[in-house]
Amino acid sequence: MERLDVTETFSGISLPGHLHTQESLSFAVTFPFRPTDVVIATYPKSGTTWMQEILTLLFSHGDVLPAKTIPNWERAPWLEQIYFREALQDVQDAAACRLLTTHLPARVLAPALQQSKAKVIYVARNPKDVAVSFYHFHRLAKFLPDPGSFDTFLTQFLEGTVHYGSWFDHVKGWLGQQQLLDIFYVTYEELHQDLRGTAQRLSAFLGCPLEPETLAALEQHCSFATMRDNAMANYSLIPIEIMDHSQGCFMRKGVVGDWRDHFSPWQNALFNRRYQEEMGDLELPVPWHG
Ligand code: A3P
8 A cells, every 4th residue: 555655844843744734734833722722732652542532531521422422533633634624623613622632842832822821731651662652653654654664763763853853852842831831741651550640630630520430431431442442532434545454553552661572772772872862861740660
């Protein structure tokens, strides 16, 4: 099957042109956010879909119907993807609290977000696991370049030449917004370790009550096994020309530390060195466990 990859460059980062046009990107950066909006911001493969599901359940007070009947890209539309533009148009007209999703870097969206007072939820993940997940995703996503070998892909990931650019810049950019935005930081690893506690903290941050029954429904519905089988969350509805599911599943493994099965000692040392150069002693406000 042929790849659809066309690369667009926007604000210094390369993006899949099949999904993004200059027009759709300009639309994203001038999006009229409202104070009641909730924006999920992530680097790819960091737990975006998981957070979309968690917030869907939180906002529905544990009613699983929306999560089981409406695709996630309609529940929490992407700001920058032309493919889901219709969903964004629909949500634009919604009166209630709107849930939006983006992979764009902070420098692009922060001005509009700061002005609007919208709430932001930033999900980060151990970058070694992000690299592994992103590599496998490239194999099934026909709108991304063929990743070649893992070693080749890892080099590009560390150089920041993959789509959406450098993981380091993305995380540092959004971390830098701590004093400027109403922002909630969480890690994929934290969701794994304590989904209950994180849902409670999210409920407090969003001012959205979380009854014990809601929490139970949320935990059950947002488990990896349930989401893997939910066509409204697992991207199986996306046409084969865009995601070739014979090459792997979007809901692939859902574990912490899969990098250990992929990295050679040499690749690990290289990664650690690069991490130190880029991040120094900068800590995320929430833990992750490699
Ligand atoms: P893996 O490829 O490591 O399995 P995103 O939504 O940002 O693209 O991230 C996708 C990654 O999150 C995939 O990681 C996917 O399996 C994982 N994921 C999605 N839902 C999950 C859940 N409920 N529990 C654990 N991992 C989940």
